[in-house]
Amino acid sequence: MIAIGLIGYGGIAQDVIAALREGGNAGRIVGILCQPGRTAAASARLAIGGIVESLDELLARKPAIVTEVAGQQAVAKYGPEVLRRGFDLLVISIGALAEPELLDRLKTAARDGGSRILLPAGAIGGLDAIAAMRVGGLHAVRYRSRKPPAAWRGSPAEKVADLDKLKGRTTLYRGNAGQAALLYPQNANVAAAVALAGLGFDKTEVELVADPDAPGNVHEIEAEGNAGRFAIQLQGRPSRTNPKTSALAALSVARALINLDATIVI
Numbered sequence: 317m318i319a320i321g322l323i324g325y326g327g328i329a330q331d332v333i334a335a336l337r338e339g340g341n342a343g344r345i346v347g348i349l350c351q352p353g354r355t356a357a358a359s360a361r362l363a364i365g366g367i368v369e370s371l372d373e374l375l376a377r378k379p380a381i382v383t384e385v386a387g388q389q390a391v392a393k394y395g396p397e398v399l400r401r402g403f404d405l406l407v408i409s410i411g412a413l414a415e416p417e418l419l420d421r422l423k424t425a426a427r428d429g430g431s432r433i434l435l436p437a438g439a440i441g442g443l444d445a446i447a448a449m450r451v452g453g454l455h456a457v458r459y460r461s462r463k464p465p466a467a468w469r470g471s472p473a474e475k476v477a478d479l480d481k482l483k484g485r486t487t488l489y490r491g492n493a494g495q496a497a498l499l500y501p502q503n504a505n506v507a508a509a510v511a512l513a514g515l516g517f518d519k520t521e522v523e524l525v526a527d528p529d530a531p532g533n534v535h536e537i538e539a540e541g542n543a544g545r546f547a548i549q550l551q552g553r554p555s556r557t558n559p560k561t562s563a564l565a566a567l568s569v570a571r572a573l574i575n576l577d578a579t580i581v582i
Contacts, residue, residue: 317343317344317577318344318380318381318573318576318577319344319346319377319378319379319380319381320344320345320346320379320380320381320383320573321345321346321347321348321349321374321375321377321379321381321382321383321403322345322347322348322349322382322383322385323348323349323371323374323382323383323384323385323386323390323394324348324349324350324384324385324386324387324390325348325350325354325357325358325361325362325367325386326385326386326387326557326558327555327557327558327561328385328386328408328555328557328558328561328565328566328569329348329362329385329386330361330362330557331555331556331557331563331565331566331567332383332385332566332569332570332573333345333362333364334566335566335567335569335570336570336573336574339570339574341570341573341574341577344573344577345364345366346366346377346378346379347366347367347368347373347374347377347379348362348364348366348367348368348374349368349369349370349371349373349374349386349394350367350368350369351369352369352370353369354369355367355368355369371394371397371398375398375401375403379403380404380576381403381404381405381406381434381573381576382394382398382403382404382405382406383405383406383408383569383573384405384406384407384408384409385408385566385569386409387409387501387502388409388411388412388501389412390409391407391409391412391413391418391422392412392415392418395407395412395418395421395422395425395433396421396422396424396425397425398425398431399422399425399426399428399429399431399433400425400428400429400431401429401431402429402430402431403429403431404431404432404433404434405422405426405431405432405433405434406434406435406436406569406572406573407433407434407435408436408438408505408565408566408568408569409501409505410435410438410497410505410506410508410509410512411497411498411500411501411504411505411507411508412497412501412508413497413508413512414493414494414495414497414498414508414511414517415498434572435509435512436568436569436571436572437509437568438505438506438509438562438564438565438568439505439506439533439535439550439552439561439562439564439565439568440506440509440510440535440537440550440564441548441550442537442539442546442548443509443510443513445539445546446510446513446514446537446539447513447514448543449514449539449541449542449543449544450513450514450515450541452541452542452543453541453542453543454514454515454539454540454541454542455540455541455542456515456521456538456539456540456541457510457511457514457515457519457520457521457537457538457539457540458520458521458522458523458537458538458539459493459506459507459510459520459521459522459523459535459536459537459538460522460523460524460525460535460536461503461504461506461507461522461523461524461525461533461534461535461536462485462525462526462527462530462533462534462535462536463503463525463526463527463530463532463533463534464526464527464528464530464532465477465479465480465482465526465527465528466479467503467526467533467554467560468488468500468503468524468526468560469560470502470560471499471500471502471503471560472488472489472499472500473488473489473500473524473526476488476489477526479526482526482527482528483528484527484528484529485525485526485527485529486525486526486527487523487524487525488524488525488526489522489523489524490522490523490524491521491522492517492518492519492520492521492522493507493508493510493511493516493517493518493520493521493522494511494517494518496522496524497511497517500524502560502561503524503560504522504524505565506535507520507522510537514539531551532551532552532553532554532562533551533552533553533554533562534549534550534551534552535549535550535552535562536548536549536550537549550564552564
């Protein structure tokens, strides 16, 4: 049974632990890193032991993989050291990799430590098809995120539109994936994942939309290449702990962790 270390104790951590518990895999979590002075709060929220307050304490528990579920700042703060010390790092806040300097630091640390950066699909599907099409020649990738106004609160969207008074679809951002991921760190991790699977941050087209009639978090992806064309739409329900995040994101992390022990991996 592979030992898991978590960085973060918020909503995604709660959802990941719940998913692992349902599958009988929660016992693989050997440590959870929280902010100093927050051990009691983290223990109460997660209802699990092994809470630590420093990266050294977490790594001393010898996890086979460290999983970031704490946000983009945590990737920058802890990611390079985790990788440099030889631990694989599973990153859910993929939007952090839109920062070129941080991405270079992470790659260098991984090479120095002989470790890997693992990226789960998160709130969407289709990344395997995009990555496969890239091998044979990928020409264009477009991604649109359409969510209820509440999902955009606490983001730059509040300066673009009055989220409480929207009557119809309103485009909040249109541009490339790199800027989208940096401007909307809690909403555009998917844009970063699509970019890394395909044409990169500068060439991946992104549109972010607030829609009072959206049935949930709706993701639309189109890709064209020598192997053909595909278009998919995923309607995800928001996480019960955070409306800015799709429930599927935490399930994707849990799946990636479960696959580390699986005989057949899909």
